Amino acid sequence: MHELTIEYFALLREQRGQATERLQTAAATPAALYAELQARHGFTLPGDRVRAAINGAFAASDAPLRSGDLVVFIPPVAGG
Amino acid sequence: MFRISPTPLEIPALRATLADARAGACVTFEGWVRDHNEGQAVQSLEYEAYVPLAEAEGERILAEARARFGVLGAVAAHRVGHLALGDLAVWVGVTAAHRAAAFDACRYIIDEAKARLPIWKKEHYASGTTAWINCATRGGPAAEQPRG
Numbered sequence: 001m002h003e004l005t006i007e008y009f010a011l012l013r014e015q016r017g018q019a020t021e022r023l024q025t026a027a028a029t030p031a032a033l034y035a036e037l038q039a040r041h042g043f044t045l046p047g048d049r050v051r052a053a054i055n056g057a058f059a060a061s062d063a064p065l066r067s068g069d070l071v072v073f074i075p076p077v078a079g080g
Numbered sequence: 081m082f083r084i085s086p087t088p089l090e091i092p093a094l095r096a097t098l099a100d101a102r103a104g105a106c107v108t109f110e111g112w113v114r115d116h117n118e119g120q121a122v123q124s125l126e127y128e129a130y131v132p133l134a135e136a137e138g139e140r141i142l143a144e145a146r147a148r149f150g151v152l153g154a155v156a157a158h159r160v161g162h163l164a165l166g167d168l169a170v171w172v173g174v175t176a177a178h179r180a181a182a183f184d185a186c187r188y189i190i191d192e193a194k195a196r197l198p199i200w201k202k203e204h205y206a207s208g209t210t211a212w213i214n215c216a217t218r219g220g221p222a223a224e225q226p227r228g
Binding site: 010011045058074079080 | 198
């Protein structure tokens with residue numbers, strides 16, 4: 001188990017009902033973590049449409065998660 | 081300089097950062113809030129950003145534009161918050177010795193910004209409903225979704 005901080009934006013923030021949380025989890029990768037959170041909170045976006053960022057940088061969905069990491073899941077973007 | 085701003089973008093101040101005696105061309109792009117999207121009447125927009133990553137990725141896009149097109153200066157700013165119709169949502173400015181490179185780089189920057197920056201847009205419709213753009217759950221993987 002490790003403790004992570006997760007920040008939510010846009011659709012995920014609204015579906016979670018909060019912008020940030022700390023979480024104890026056994027999820028070893030962003031993909032596994034998203035699946036866990038999706039099952040718990042009913043996120044409508046499939047995992048393959050969400051990118052991950054770890055500690056402020058884009059990360060692969062199978063990147064290793066470590067205790068203390070800040071994880072952000074990035075819904076499909078729409079700037080401009 | 082790529083900046084995410086919660087307050088209205090000040091074009092004269094942004095433009096002034098580009099001043100360069102070597103430049104013979106300055107191309108700018110303004111993205112405005114429009115009153116319709118995909119057949120729906122839009123009343124206002126909300127922009128939200130993951131600011132540290134949006135600014136870092138924005139700086140990378142500007143650096144790519146400088147390297148690829150050989151331009152002299154490149155700056156951009158993007159609003160976050162609740163915007164009204166006609167408001168300025170994004171501004172890009174590029175200077176170069178000659179106009180062709182400045183046009184190409186400006187186009188590159190806004191296209192890459194739309195595709196890559198962690199910025200999200202929620203449309204408020206005249207019907208009273210809202211929608212996060214590109215976040216509908218039908219359709220294929222994120223990379224194949226149309227960009228706003």
